[in-house]
Amino acid sequence: MARPTPSRELAHTTIDTPVGPLLLVASGQGLVQISFECEGFDEVLDALAGTLDGHLVSGPSVLGAPQEAALGQAARQIDQYFHRARTAFEVAIDPLVLVGFRGDVQRHLTTIGYGQTASYAQVAEELGRPGAVRAVGTGCATNPVPIVLPCHRVVRSDGALGGYRGGLEIKQRLLDLEAQNLVAAG
Known part of the structure; x- marks a missing residue:
């Protein structure tokens, strides 16, 4: 039953x-x-x-x-x-929102280091699905908890930003915040 x-x-x-x-x-x-x-x-x-x-x-x-x-x-x-006092999140995420390959992509986002970026192709490769670059993009685009699961750290292979649900200006601001924090800490 x-x-x-x-x-x-x-x-x-x-x-x-x-x-x-x-x-x-x-x-x-x-x-x-x-x-x-x-x-x-x-x-x-x-x-x-x-x-x-x-x-x-x-x-x-x-x-x-x-x-x-x-x-x-x-x-x-x-x-x-x-406020540059946190580089990783420790927040419970409802498991119902992270399903299938998209969920695999979204969980994987936390492995991209603070202030670092990875390409959609790199993420697909790391997940063992090198042909799934577009699916990685979809996983990032449908990320239910951006910032906490840092899809802003995923960029195109040529270094261009790609897309972002909050808009490219916000994606760039998040990347800049992290880069500036690393410089200040170094």
């Missing part, structure tokens, strides 16, 4: 960052989504509620302890990242 899949209670908040407001969404299992303002926060929330069979809640009076902890932890660590 199959177990019923419980609906997910999804809590959300927005935080201000140097690259603009970010929407953070979490379930009791961890972070579900980070979105940039250009994506339309209301549209993102509507899509998530339908995709994850989630019930959206917000505000401190209705947040469950797991969601509140996940959102608070993510917000603190993102703030530390932008």
Whole structure:
């Protein structure tokens, strides 16, 4: 007998960052989504509620302890990242959002060092699928938690930025922030 899949209670908040407001969404299992303002926060929330069979809640009076902890932890660590006090994240991510080869790509992103870049082709090779360069691009484009899973560190083989859900200006700003932090630390 199959177990019923419980609906997910999804809590959300927005935080201000140097690259603009970010929407953070979490379930009791961890972070579900980070979105940039250009994506339309209301549209993102509507899509998530339908995709994850989630019930959206917000505000401190209705947040469950797991969601509140996940959102608070993510917000603190993102703030530390932008203040150059964090180079890697330790945030729980809901396993339902990292599935298939895309999920493999997204999990692999954490192996690209802070301040470093890798090409889409390099990532495909490292995952043992050298012909899957476009699939790596799709994995990066559909990354549910950018910044935490650093898809901004993946560039084209010729060094060009490629694409980024938050826009190329934000991708460049994230890369510059990391490079400047490495120079300052060196």
